[in-house]
Amino acid sequence: MTWAPFYRGDGIERPVTPPPAPPWRTFPRASQHHQFQPPPGLVEAVNAAVLLRRPLLLRGPAGFGKSTVVEQVAHELALGRVLRWQVTSRSTLKEALYRYDALGRIHAQNLRLAHAPSEADRDDIADFLQLGPLGTALLPTESGRPRALLIDEVDKSDMDLPSDLLDVLERGEFEIPELARHPVREIGVRLWDSTETTAVHNGRISCREFPFIVLTSNDERDFPEAFLRRCIRFTMPRPTVRMLERIISAHLGGTDAASALVGEFVERIEQGERLAIDQLLNAVYVLRETHVPDSAQIRDLLLRDLAND
Template identity: 30%
Template structure:
């Protein structure tokens, strides 16, 4: 048996990725309406759906589109990536107590030395958004690196909120409703001005883990798996309009494979990655029409390799590579 090496040239893999831009995100009329209602009511928009269906990218789309017609709105969202140990204050700011204590120990001999506690405070996603929207110039000068002349509106993404402990959602209700918070270490309260807007978008793989009180205060939208024509448009955005792989035959095959998956069905992200691998491996050598029931040996081998992107369990992998 020949000994194989991982001796690829990294330069072979440059230029393979086409990043989808925020402006190109495909909005359905229903999703557009949900965004509009959330903005009109001043309520958070909670988006659920399968992993990989574009929940996170929606916030980037909303921020970009709104910034084109509202010069006072920041073009990119402030993002908070929820963790299993997240607490409510993490959404607003973090306090570096260790560094503060360390610096205090070094300088304790100097009786005239005063350490400014605010220097150890770092604003996080929603905290930044509120500070940007504040009309308190001293707050902005103290806590924002960016120098801004006027209060600014923004979009805040709280990603995968269902990861956090159940208390997290309830603990942020008041702050999200009033768009103000207090830094307890400095006893300062930061609040947005009445003129600015903060649009909060939350994503979750399921609404089941969220408290009822929290759900009642949100505009809810479930992002369904894209339809066939929508998948074609998504492919073109990621692979280019002229890609040989932006064809019905690949969508139909993927949807059939997806239906056969027993444990975990592949989502849009896996579909795009799968097509990129087929393109990289030159699954289509010329401009021939692909018939998945009549593949060459080379194409069968490529297809088997590519299934590692679609199947995420041994059972699904075996079930779908039996050809």
């Protein structure tokens, strides 16, 4: 495949079919568990977290593969589909455990009163409840193995969220107050990102096997000591030339045309620039093609320091 100017900036319509996408940009998104190359020490950290039933806190710059770790572990240990909770500054513990649409329930009740008064007493609370990613992760599984959960970018949370997580991570259980107060003792509740339901008894969910949890942090803040001591912590190391060559080979099947880019990438990181490994993959993917005009300009475009706009 050669570089082709799909867009030319002349306003002339040309039906164009782009070439196949890079393997890490195909949709639906495919797991990268085969391509991920764990750095030294990570395997031991994962095994410690699995053995001790503790969350694994991965720290390091963005774009170094932290979120891919859980995919590889879930695949190797046959833990099933990875549950994901993308943390923001507005995230709360409650939304991670369960979601309750109180307004939707009231609206449905009003519609029944208006159109079917005889059904006014029917209570459909289950239609307005759904377990969150953490709540689903705490459910028992048919296989008896734990579920896998990614809590991504926990350092972007409100200051109180890590402390709010402590009790649930320590006890492995939680209560849904709306169900605990409900006269029906067993109610089916929908799982996160699924059409499946599970029976919740007396409004309480308790895990049998603590889930394998990976929390990622881009080191944008510190965490309370009480939170840190409940986690197995691992900091992703700075990439070396050998490490990057392994990653490129896993994704693209060869590194011969990438040696200069890899060397430049490592040198710039050593000098304090903020770069992500996926930027390097993008650059290698494009610049290994033939007939790329002004490759220096393309390289600068794809390998811009993340700390500079």
